[in-house]
Structure formats: structure tokens, C-alpha cells
Amino acid sequence: MGDYRKMWESLGMDLEKHDALCAVLPELYGATYLTQDNRPDGMNYFNFVISEVHGLRIEELSRHRENGGKVLGTFCVYVPDEIINALGAIGVGLCGGSQFWIEDGEKILPRNLCPLIKALVGAKISATCPYFQSCDLLVGETTCDGKKKAWEILNDYTPVHVMDMPQMKRSKDIEKWEEEVKYFIEKLEELTGNKLTYENLLNSIKLINKKRRALKRLYDLRKYTPSPISGLDALLISQIAFYDDIERFTENVNKLCDELEERIKNLKPNNKKRVMVTGTPMAIPNWKLHYIVENLDAQIVVEETCTGTRYFEREVSEEGETIDDLISNIADRYMGINCACFTPNTGRVEDIIKYAKEYKADGVIYYNLSFCQPYSVEYKKVEEALKKENIPLILIETDYSTEDSGQIKTRVEAFLEMI
Numbered sequence: 040m041g042d043y044r045k046m047w048e049s050l051g052m053d054l055e056k057h058d059a060l061c062a063v064l065p066e067l068y069g070a071t072y073l074t075q076d077n078r079p080d081g082m083n084y085f086n087f088v089i090s091e092v093h094g095l096r097i098e099e100l101s102r103h104r105e106n107g108g109k110v111l112g113t114f115c116v117y118v119p120d121e122i123i124n125a126l127g128a129i130g131v132g133l134c135g136g137s138q139f140w141i142e143d144g145e146k147i148l149p150r151n152l153c154p155l156i157k158a159l160v161g162a163k164i165s166a167t168c169p170y171f172q173s174c175d176l177l178v179g180e181t182t183c184d185g186k187k188k189a190w191e192i193l194n195d196y197t198p199v200h201v202m203d204m205p206q207m208k209r210s211k212d213i214e215k216w217e218e219e220v221k222y223f224i225e226k227l228e229e230l231t232g233n234k235l236t237y238e239n240l241l242n243s244i245k246l247i248n249k250k251r252r253a254l255k256r257l258y259d260l261r262k263y264t265p266s267p268i269s270g271l272d273a274l275l276i277s278q279i280a281f282y283d284d285i286e287r288f289t290e291n292v293n294k295l296c297d298e299l300e301e302r303i304k305n306l307k308p309n310n311k312k313r314v315m316v317t318g319t320p321m322a323i324p325n326w327k328l329h330y331i332v333e334n335l336d337a338q339i340v341v342e343e344t345c346t347g348t349r350y351f352e353r354e355v356s357e358e359g360e361t362i363d364d365l366i367s368n369i370a371d372r373y374m375g376i377n378c379a380c381f382t383p384n385t386g387r388v389e390d391i392i393k394y395a396k397e398y399k400a401d402g403v404i405y406y407n408l409s410f411c412q413p414y415s416v417e418y419k420k421v422e423e424a425l426k427k428e429n430i431p432l433i434l435i436e437t438d439y440s441t442e443d444s445g446q447i448k449t450r451v452e453a454f455l456e457m458i
């Protein structure tokens with residue numbers, strides 16, 4: 040990484056503490072990613088993005104702000120990127136995936152809270168994440184209780200706009216959500232000084248649809264046996280999707296897919312078990328479960344998570360004569376995401392069964408971040424449904440620490456032997 044200290048300083052970062060974070064990441068990345076055999080050449084772009092995660096991309100965000108643009112931090116796949124982009128702002132996904140930030144998060148939050156929330160609050164209050172420091176506005180949502188209350192705390196440090204999410208998906212809830220999207224547009228127009236038009240919204244929808252399509256293409260390639268790309272690499276790409284430049288990212292995912300299409304012609308069969316992961320999001324640099332599973336005799340072939348299928352499935356319809364039609368298409372697309380924060384959430388159970396079949400999974404790992412209530416309560420419904428379909432399932436509840444890695448390895452090993 041180049042010398043970015045001046046830039047970090049100007050962002051108000053705690054440089055000393057940030058140095059400690061920078062010392063951990065490359066080592067973790069090297070041990071997790073660069074030790075994999077036979078990676079596609081197309082992964083070099085994503086290696087580069089990671090090597091510059093606190094450098095070049097932050098420089099791009101700074102340049103954007105110097106030119107009068109705004110940067111928005113988001114935490115959930117329900118916040119519509121199409122609107123942010125159409126109004127000339129850059130959206131970056133900020134969910135914290137590192138154990139590094141937990142200690143600071145626990146200084147002001149209860150310990151028995153999901154690590155994702157503790158890490159995101161820790162990242163802000165410790166001033167060690169240049170993405171947080173680059174944001175003009177954070178956009179929270181009222182999905183789960185922990186997040187809902189965390190916005191009040193974050194608001195003491197930086198401006199937060201909260202989107203009021205419905206908890207059900209009846210037509211009156213969807214209408215309410217559409218109103219909420221309109222309110223978000225109003226707030227963003229004020230912040231950016233730009234006006235949403237039919238043209239800029241349609242262009243933005245098309246751009247982001249292309250990105251989702253590229254990810255879908257990548258995931259479709261994982262349906263081959265054996266999959267031409269590791270689950271670790273696919274997860275990394277999904278994580279990078281949340282903050283990289285949209286066009287450049289899309290182009291590089293498509294380039295990688297071209298290479299994988301060639302690769303599948305010469306792949307030799309192997310006996311690796313095909314595993315599907317479902318559950319809570321895995322924010323960067325949370326690679327723990329994938330690392331454990333893929334260092335056993337298995338390959339992760341799909342993630343039904345927010346850092347997986349929930350992020351890219353279903354495009355926003357490009358049909359519509361008016362700006363209101365397009366806004367309504369956006370509201371519809373986002374309400375089609377099946378998060379455990381909704382009740383009931385039968386769509387997710389159907390998705391899991393559908394993906395398990397499509398990706399030919401031998402078994403499913405239900406990944407639950409510790410203290411995440413919506414997903415842990417929903418486990419029962421998923422368990423019952425998969426039992427009926429004869430799809431083997433195991434529940435892994437964990438956080439970001441490595442303390443339980445040995446135990447998880449033993450459990451996954453036994454599961455793989457059984458399936």
C-alpha cells in the first residue's frame with residue numbers, strides 16, 4: 040500500500056490504532072486466500088482491491104468529495120443503491136466483519152449483541168475505518184432491534200438517516216416502504232443538491248442491474264460440478280461488491296466469468312462435498328467459516344445470505360413511463376429480499392430449498408452470528424422444511440473470534456462425513 044498517512048490523518052483517523060489494524064489484515068488475507076491452489080487469474084484484480092482497501096479506493100472517495108460529491112455509508116441490502124447512485128453519490132457498505140473492532144464496540148454496547156453491530160459501532164468510535172471517516176451520511180434501517188438502537192448511538196458521532204422498514208410484506212407495508220423510499224430521495228436531494236429525474240434513475244437502475252447480473256453469472260458458474268471457483272473467492276467478490284466502483288467491479292466480474300467459462304471445459308471431477316451456506320451476512324474480513332469448510336474436503340457452492348444471493352437476485356424492472364413507476368419498481372425489488380427480520384418469512388425457506396437443488400448442495404450449513412435473534416429463531420422453520428426435503432443441515436453459531444475454530448472444524452468434519 041502506498042503512503043496514505045496524510046489522507047488518513049485528514050479523515051480524522053486514529054493512526055496508531057489503524058496501524059495495528061493494517062498489521063493484522065495482510066497476514067489474515069495471505070493465510071486465507073493466497074494459500075489456495077490454482078486460483079483463476081481473474082482473482083488478481085480482487086487481490087489488488089484488497090491490498091488497496093484503505094488506500095486507492097479511499098483516495099477515490101476523497102476525490103469525489105473534493106469535487107462536491109457525497110459518500111453514504113449503508114449497512115443493509117434493503118437500502119436502494121439505485122437512488123444513491125442516481126443522485127451522484129457513492130454508497131459504501133459498512134457492516135463490520137472484524138474482531139478488531141469488537142473491543143471498542145463493547146465499551147458502549149452490551150456484550151450479548153451480534154458481532155456485526157458491535158464491530159460497526161467499534162469501527163466508528165475507534166476512528167480506524169477510513170470508509171466510516173469518508174461518509175457524509177450513514178443510512179441505517181429498522182430491521183433488527185440491535186441495529187435499530189445502535190443508530191441512536193452512532194448519531195452522537197455522525198449524522199444518520201434511518202429508513203423505517205416494514206416488518207411484514209402485505210400490500211399496505213409495501214406501499215409504506217415506497218413512501219419511505221420517497222422520503223429517502225427527498226433527504227438525499229437535500230444533501231447532494233441534485234434532483235432525481237426519470238433519466239438519471241433509469242440509467243442508475245440499468246447500471247446496477249448489470250452489476251447484479253454479473254454476480255448472478257458468477258454464481259451460475261458455481262453450479263457446475265466441480266465449481267470452477269472456491270467459495271472463499273466467491274465470498275470475497277460479494278464482499279467487494281459493497282464498496283468498489285460499480286462499473287469497474289462489473290467489468291472485472293465479467294472478465295473473471297469469461298475465464299471460468301473456459302475453465303469448466305477442462306475441470307476434472309473431484310469428490311469434494313458441495314455445501315450451501317445460509318444465514319447471517321459475512322462482512323469483510325469475515326472469512327472464518329469458508330476457510331474452515333474449504334480446508335476440509337468440501338467446497339462452498341452458494342451463500343443464501345446478504346453477502347450472497349440476497350444481494351444480487353431479482354433485478355429492478357426497467358419498464359415504466361414515469362419516475363413514480365421506476366420508484367415503485369425499486370420498492371418492489373427490495374421488498375422481494377427475504378430477511379429474517381420479516382414475519383412471516385416463508386420466501387426465505389423456499390429460496391433455501393430452491394438453491395440447495397439448483398446448486399446441487401450435498402448439505403446446508405446454517406450460519407448464525409451469535410446473539411442474532413431473527414435468524415436463530417427462524418432456524419426451526421428452515422430445519423423442518425429441509426427435513427421434509429431430505430436435505431442435511433447443521434447449525435453453526437459463532438462470532439468473529441477464532442477461539443471456537445477448532446470446535447467448528449470438528450463439527451463440520453463430522454457433518455461432511457455424514458452427508
Ligand code: SF4
Pocket residue numbers: 114115116117182183319320345378379380
Ligand atoms: S440480514 Fe437482514 S438486516 Fe442484516 S443486512 Fe441482511 S437484510 Fe439487512
Ligand code: SF4
Pocket residue numbers: 153154155156182183184185186319320380408410411412413414
Ligand atoms: S446479523 Fe442479525 S442481529 Fe446482527 S445486524 Fe443482522 S439481523 Fe441484526
